[in-house]
Amino acid sequence: LKVADLVDQSYTRIQQVESKVRAFLTLDEENARLTAAQLDEQLASSATTSDLFGLPIGIKDNMVTEGLRTTCASKFLSNYNPIYDATVVTKLKAAQTVTIGKLNMDEFAMGGSNENSAYHPSHNPWNTDYVPGGSSGGSAAAVAAGEVYFALGSDTGGSIRQPAAYCGIVGLKPTYGLVSRYGLVAFASSLDQIGPLTKNVEDSAYLLQAIAGYDAKDSTSAKVDIPDYLSALTGDIKGLRIGVPKEYMGKGIDPAVKEKVLEALKVLEGLGAVWEEVTLPHSEYAVATYYLLASSEASSNLARFDGVRYGVRSDNANNLLDLYHMSRSEGFGPEVKRRIMLGTYALSSGYYDAYYLKAQQVRTLIKQDFDQVFEKFDIIIGPTAPTPAFRIGEQSNDPLTMYLNDIMTIPVSLAGIPAISVPCGFVNELPVGLQVIGKALDEATLLRVAHAFE
């Protein structure tokens, strides 16, 4: 088997299904075929290859790729060709993968359905009337539809785990700081993390191995030794202590989804684990806390899009202030504007203490909830999302309902800890995800549990 054949299969599959799935914003076929040919040549002349050698991959369109258009699914960046690679992209190139293209998302990663893409929504491969989730919906759909072997996504409040759950694949949000954010277009810098979307847990371990590690170019990068994640996949979870938060299994959860989680817990019991109900008492404040903090950080991060430095510039302006104003009015979509306004308000003097500061304090309480449970338990398990995927258009006029889809993923993001979503069955012929949450930097245990279960 040649890399050229793998890449060819990838584009053939794209030709077959992409008109229905619409996972990609940009394809990079010419370069991908060139890279494939080079890798095939290298293989002929040397025997050493990486574990990911020659595999066709996709990258969410908020990670910069040198010379390859990076839009964040925004009109604002429709013409943006980065002059450097994100650290994760550099690492995957070093691992001899082949980039097939850039994947659709909610604009600037704000959303949970892909309907906030300024270009087009992506569709759930299991039923194309349904959303693939988001914001990494293109990444999840492309993997689920077999267009690429695996993809990178980013997760700020659930954007890797929720689309993985909706599309029936594996999505891992690493501990904050484990994977470099250098070259990831910032949404909420204290929450953003890059992670793998893959067909199975083993692939997730391989991909995490390739992208994790300290990077001096990211000031929040963790200086830690990276364990061998593959050796964690032992299948042995005897004696594992699982906490199941009652807040994730109570009101708001679809009873059929709850049933699937309880069935999964039985499987884990059968493998020798034990579980008990636990409480994360501040969970009810997580969504409000998240939308204050994430929007505040977004309003600050997105100030750089001024029509001067990046992307498109309004043709209609006659002076500098108009240029800022019009470029931003024309360039950003409605959800992005909503968040910028929310965040600017929360950060403004007079409201800062009541909103932003208060939210930071509640964030600490949420983190302490997890610390307390982890004193007695190895792992926390619950659903990834309260329901399976919903229909395209069903929630798009109702931002608050949309925000509640992340009720079980957001607390983990606020605490900075890792979590993986692994498929645990179907409800109404749509996939459901089991969320396995771990201690900070304990991805190995997450992967071990998810692998034993799958």
Ligand code: GLN
């Ligand atoms: N759906 C959440 C939001 O809209 C999470 C997004 C994300 O994780 N990037 O903010």
